[in-house]
C-alpha cells in the first residue's frame with residue numbers, strides 16, 4: 001500500500017514537472033499510493049470550479065499532498081486556490097529552504113531557511129472599494145490581520161526548526177517602525193518566544209527593506225528567517241534568486257494536522273508545454289515531503305542526486321544554462337537515486 005498521498009499535478013508546467021518528480025520518488029524504492037486530484041485551471045474545465053470538493057475530501061483523508069503550481073488570474077477572477085488550501089487545512093507555516101547547488105555562481109555557500117507566516121497579514125483577502133472623488137472605485141482598501149496566536153505558532157515553529165536542525169540564529173523580519181500594531185505585534189511576540197530559547201537559538205531583528213538589501217550584499221549572515229505573509233512571499237523569491245532561481249526553490253505548507261509540498265514557483269505559462277521546465281524545485285519539495293514522512297534518508301538521497309546530476313553529471317535544464325529537457329533531467333536524477 002505504502003504512503004497514501006494526494007497528488008495535484010496542477011497547471012502550466014505542473015504536469016511536466018510532476019511526471020519527472022514521480023519517477024524520482026519511484027526510484028527511492030518506497031511505495032506510494034497516489035490519489036490524483038484536480039485543482040486550478042485544470043479543474044475548472046472538468047470539475048466546474050478551481051477547488052473541487054473531491055480534492056478537499058482527498059486531502060482531508062490523506063492529510064498530505066504533493067502539488068504542482070496552480071494558475072491564479074491577476075486582478076479579477078477566482079481567488080487563489082493556493083491560499084484557499086492553506087486556509088482550509090490551517091497550514092500556518094510556509095517552509096522555504098534555499099541552498100547553493102551550482103558552485104561558482106554569483107553567490108556561494110548560501111544556506112537559508114525562510115519560514116513565512118502562511119494564513120494572516122494581507123492575505124486574509126479583506127479588500128473593498130470605497131467611493132472617492134465621486135468615483136465608486138476611487139479608493140481601494142485592504143485589511144492586514146495579525147494575531148498573537150498566529151504569530152506565536154509560526155515563530156515557535158521557526159525556533160523549533162532551528163533547534164532540531166542545528167541552526168543557531170533566527171532573524172525576525174518586520175516593519176514595526178511603520179506598521180506599529182500589525183508588524184509590532186509580530187515583533188513583540190517574537191521577542192517573547194526568543195526569550196524561551198535564549199542560550200540555544202539567538203534571534204536578531206531586521207526591518208524588511210534593510211533585509212532585502214542585506215540579502216543581496218551579505219546573504220551568508222542569514223540562517224533561519226521568520227516573517228509575516230507578504231514579506232515572506234517577496235523575500236523567498238529574492239532568496240531563490242541567490243541560489244540559481246525559481247527552478248531550484250522548494251517549499252512546504254505545514255500545519256498541525258497536515259502538509260502540502262510544492263515548488264515556490266508558479267505555472268510558468270511562458271514555457272508550459274515545451275518540456276524545458278526545471279523539475280528540481282518540485283523534486284526538492286518531494287524530498288522535503290520524505291523528511292516529513294520520517295524518510296529523511298530517502299530525502300537526503302534525492303537531494304544528493306539533484307546536486308550530482310547538476311554539478312557532477314552537468315545535466316542541466318535551460319534555466320541553468322543547459323540543454324536537458326524536463327524528462328531527461330528527471331530521468332538522470334532518478335538514475336542517481338536508484
Ligand code: NAI
Pocket residue numbers: 013017068069070071072073082246247262263264265266267268269270271276277278279280281319
Ligand atoms: P512563475 O513562477 O510561474 O514564473 C516566473 C518566471 O520563472 C517565468 O519566466 C518562468 O518561466 C520561470 N520559471 C518558473 N518556474 C520555472 C521552472 N521550474 N523552470 C524554469 N523556469 C521557471 O511566476 P508568474 O509568471 O508570476 O506566475 C504564473 C502563474 O503562477 C500565475 O497565475 C500565478 O498566480 C501562479 N503562481 C502559483 C503558485 C503556486 O501554485 N504555488 C506560486 C506562484 C505563482
Ligand code: MG
Pocket residue numbers: 233234237264
Ligand atoms: Mg510567491
